[in-house]
Every structure is written in structure tokens, then in C-alpha cells.
Amino acid sequence: MENQRMHKKMVKPLLMSALLLAVPAATAWAGLTNRESDGYLQWLHSLEQAVEGRQKSGQEEGNLLYPFDQTGWQSIETRPYRHLSIGKAIGELEREWPLRGEDRTASPLVALANARNYMNLSEFDSSLVWYDKTAELDTEGNFLREVQREKMATAVAQQDSLRVQECITNTIGQSAITGQESAFILALRWALVTRDKKTIDLLLQKIDQDGDNLPDRLRFWVAYAHAWRKDRATALANLQVLVRSGGLSRDLAESQRAWVLKAVPDFLFLAGEQQAARELYEVLAGSSLPALASWGGYQVANLDLLEGRYLRASVGFKRICEAQRHGSWQDHACAMADLAAKMERLKSEGEPYGVSARLPGTDQEAGIDRTPSAPAMGTR
Numbered sequence: 493m494e495n496q497r498m499h500k501k502m503v504k505p506l507l508m509s510a511l512l513l514a515v516p517a518a519t520a521w522a523g524l525t526n527r528e529s530d531g532y533l534q535w536l537h538s539l540e541q542a543v544e545g546r547q548k549s550g551q552e553e554g555n556l557l558y559p560f561d562q563t564g565w566q567s568i569e570t571r572p573y574r575h576l577s578i579g580k581a582i583g584e585l586e587r588e589w590p591l592r593g594e595d596r597t598a599s600p601l602v603a604l605a606n607a608r609n610y611m612n613l614s615e616f617d618s619s620l621v622w623y624d625k626t627a628e629l630d631t632e633g634n635f636l637r638e639v640q641r642e643k644m645a646t647a648v649a650q651q652d653s654l655r656v657q658e659c660i661t662n663t664i665g666q667s668a669i670t671g672q673e674s675a676f677i678l679a680l681r682w683a684l685v686t687r688d689k690k691t692i693d694l695l696l697q698k699i700d701q702d703g704d705n706l707p708d709r710l711r712f713w714v715a716y717a718h719a720w721r722k723d724r725a726t727a728l729a730n731l732q733v734l735v736r737s738g739g740l741s742r743d744l745a746e747s748q749r750a751w752v753l754k755a756v757p758d759f760l761f762l763a764g765e766q767q768a769a770r771e772l773y774e775v776l777a778g779s780s781l782p783a784l785a786s787w788g789g790y791q792v793a794n795l796d797l798l799e800g801r802y803l804r805a806s807v808g809f810k811r812i813c814e815a816q817r818h819g820s821w822q823d824h825a826c827a828m829a830d831l832a833a834k835m836e837r838l839k840s841e842g843e844p845y846g847v848s849a850r851l852p853g854t855d856q857e858a859g860i861d862r863t864p865s866a867p868a869m870g871t872r
Contacts, residue, residue, distance in 0.1 A: 523760065523765050523767070523768030524732065524768060528735050528736050531737065532753070532756060536775065536776070538749075539753070540780050542741065542746065559678055559681070560645060560649070600626050600635055603622055603629055604638065604639070607625075607643075611642065611646050641674040644659035644663070644682075659679070660679045660683070660691060664679075664694055669702045673709070676695060677709060679691070680717050695717075696714065696718070699714060708734060708742035709743045712734060712752065715727045715731050735756060750781070754776070754784070756772060757770075757773050757788075761791075770792065774792055776788025777789040782815070786812055786816070786818050786819075787819075790809075790812045790825055793805045793825070793828070797809075802832045802839060803832075805828070806836060809828045809832060813826035
């Protein structure tokens with residue numbers, strides 16, 4: 493009997509440590525609307541089709557590195573000696589520029605072309621000089637959008653935090669975000685990488701004031717930023733807008749689209765919508781994409797464990813433990829497979845502590861692993 497009491501004392505702490513932090517009760521939200529549910533399925537199907545088509549053609553996921561990973565910059569240039577051509581153009585312009593004289597009008601378009609040439613050669617310091625010249629010559633603001641975005645990206649690539657902050661300040665100071673969406677995306681991503689909460693808050697405040705109809709790519713990063721700030725209600729609201737838009741790529745990378753598909757049920761669970769979350773996790777568990785299928789199956793097993801379905805949970809955890817590896821959370825699945833099996837055995841044996849062998853605190857909101865895998869944002 494003494495051994496039984498000791499066993500019971502050991503089981504409870506083990507269960508508590510196996511689960512993540514308890515989640516406080518959240519305001520009850522309605523689950524997804526029919527339109528959002530349909531949109532979610534379209535997102536998943538579209539991503540599955542995109543990955544399948546890419547893999548059949550033998551291609552890798554074509555992601556450029558941050559900060560040069562925006563759609564407009566994905567060059568298909570394949571001519572040989574491209575850098576030699578760029579270098580020649582730069583040399584000619586550098587020789588010609590001083591001869592223009594102060595009394596002659598220089599073209600901002602030519603200056604912008606030279607800034608881009610230096611950027612393509614990874615001569616970021618010289619590129620920044622020419623972006624400044626472009627802004628100086630562009631008295632009518634015809635190239636404001638390009639200069640704002642590209643200068644900030646170049647400063648990020650140069651790791652010139654002072655110039656980046658200058659660009660962010662100018663971006664926030666714009667009268668409207670229309671036409672500057674790409675600059676706001678770059679600014680948010682820089683602030684997230686540097687964990688600059690003050691700048692993130694300023695950017696989100698500006699976007700909230702002026703951004704009812706955000707492009708999907710910017711809305712994704714707004715949702716991600718709110719998730720980073722642990723404002724999950726606002727993050728979910730933005731994600732629901734995204735999934736309502738249907739299943740096209742929305743200028744997002746495959747990993748970013750996958751994050752949306754995982755984050756929606758995660759945040760629904762945290763909002764107290766456990767059944768809605770379960771339904772979406774079960775959809776993910778049946779996906780043809782192994783990483784999404786593993787995540788969905790893992791979270792279904794977690795929910796089974798929370799609801800006292802220990803045998804089902806054990807089988808689910810074991811399946812995830814033995815699957816292709818996609819993340820460190822699979823180590824947790826391996827440990828929980830054994831733990832759930834022990835709980836099922838205790839329950840079936842009918843011992844005093846086994847009859848009620850349920851997870852401690854199930855009358856509250858016990859937590860499951862609900863941290864969505866972050867998209868590859870690129871690091872400096």
C-alpha cells in the first residue's frame with residue numbers, strides 16, 4: 493500500500509511536468525464560420541497541390557533569403573556574366589556622374605538603377621549612397637515606394653541598425669500605408685528579429701489606424717507580430733480574415749502558409765474552442781504533407797490525453813514518435829506515449845488512485861503544445 497501511495501505521488505508530478513503551462517480561461521469565441529472553414533480547407537488543398545507539383549518537377553522550394561525575398565525581386569535572370577555587365581554599367585556611370593555638373597539635371601531613374609546594381613553586387617554601403625541620391629533627385633516622389641522598400645532592405649542586409657531605424661521612422665511617418673506595404677513588412681520583420689517590442693507596437697498601431705484592407709502578405713506578418721506579443725485574440729482575428737480569402741499562395745512561402753494552417757487551431761484551442769480546434773487538427777492529421785500531418789496527429793493525441801482517452805492518446809503519440817522527424821516536440825510525443833499507456837493501465841486496474849486516473853486540473857484549461865512553428869523569417 494505504501495508503494496501505491498508513493499507511485500501516486502510520483503505520477504501526478506510527472507503528468508504535470510509532461511504538459512505545458514496551464515492556459516487561463518479565455519473569452520469564449522464562436523468557432524470558424526462556414527466561409528472560414530471552407531477557406532481553411534482551400535488553404536490546405538492549395539498548399540498540398542503546390543508542394544506536390546514542385547516535387548514532381550524536381551524543384552526545391554524557391555525561397556530567397558530575407559530581406560530580398562519579396563515577389564517583385566525574384567529575378568529569373570540566367571544570362572552568363574551578369575555581374576560583369578553590372579560592373580561595367582556601374583563603372584561607366586561612376587565616371588560620367590561627376591561630369592554632369594551641378595547645373596545639369598540628373599535622372600533619378602539612373603541613380604536608382606545604379607543603387608540596384610550595387611545591391612546586386614552586395615556592395616550595400618555604395619548602394620545606400622545611391623539610394624540617397626535617388627531620393628534627393630526624385631523631387632516629384634515618383635520612386636518613393638521603391639526607394640523606401642529597397643533602401644530599408646539594403647540597410648538590413650548591411651546590418652546597419654541605425655540606417656534601418658531611420659528607414660522605419662520614415663515609414664511610420666508616412667501619411668498612409670497604401671503603397672508602402674512592403675516597407676511595413678520589412679520593418680515588422682526587422683523588429684521581430686531584433687525583438688524590438690516598442691517598434692513592433694508603433695508599427696502595429698500605425699497599421700491598425702490606416703489598414704482596413706491589408707494585402708494578405710502584410711496581414712500575415714501583422715498576425716505573426718500579434719502572436720509574438722502573445723495577443724492571440726488579435727492574431728486569430730487576422731488569421732480568420734486570411735483563411736476567408738481562400739487558398740491561393742497570397743505571396744507567402746510554403747512554410748508561412750503552413751504556419752497559418754497550424755496557428756488557426758492552436759489559437760482556437762487557446763480561445764476555449766477545443767472542439768473546433770480538434771476538428772482542424774484532425775484535418776491536418778490527414779494531410780499529404782508529412783510535417784502538417786505529424787503536427788495535427790500530435791495535437792489530437794494531446795487532446796485525447798486531456799479528455800481521458802489514454803489508449804487512443806498512447807497510440808497517437810507512438811505514431812508521431814515513430815514518424816519522420818519534423819521537430820523537437822516529437823521527443824515529447826515519445827515520452828507521452830509511455831505515460832498515456834501507464835495511465836490507461838492504472839485506469840483499467842481499478843485501483844483507488846487508478847479509477848480516477850485523470851490528468852490533474854482537467855476541470856481547468858490544461859495546456860497542450862500550442863506554440864506554432866515559426867516560419868523561416870531569415871536572420872541577420
